[in-house]
Amino acid sequence: MARAKSEWAAKVLALVKAGNVPAAIAQIKVAPTVGDVEHLQALLAALPASAAMKQLHQVVEEERALLAAPRLHRSP
Incomplete structure (x- = not known):
C-alpha cells in the first residue's frame, strides 16, 4: 500500500499552523x-x-542537508 507523498509534510505543517513549533521541530x-x-x-x-x-526554515534546511549527505557508516 503506497503512502501519500505529502502525508508527513501535511501533518508537520498542521503543527506549525497550530503554533506548536517545538513539536514541529x-x-x-x-x-x-x-x-x-x-x-x-x-x-x-x-x-x-x-x-x-x-x-x-533553518531547521528544515539543516535536516535536508543531513538526509541528502552520503552516510559514511551504516549499522548492520
Whole structure:
C-alpha cells in the first residue's frame, strides 16, 4: 500500500499552523526522507515570515542537508 507523498509534510505543517513549533521541530529532526523534508520546505515557503518561521526554515534546511549527505557508516 503506497503512502501519500505529502502525508508527513501535511501533518508537520498542521503543527506549525497550530503554533506548536517545538513539536514541529521534533518531527523535522526525525523526518523519513529528504523528499518529505523538501516537500515541507515548499509548504513552509507559503507561510508569512516571522521569527519562528525563520527558525523553522533553518531547521528544515539543516535536516535536508543531513538526509541528502552520503552516510559514511551504516549499522548492520
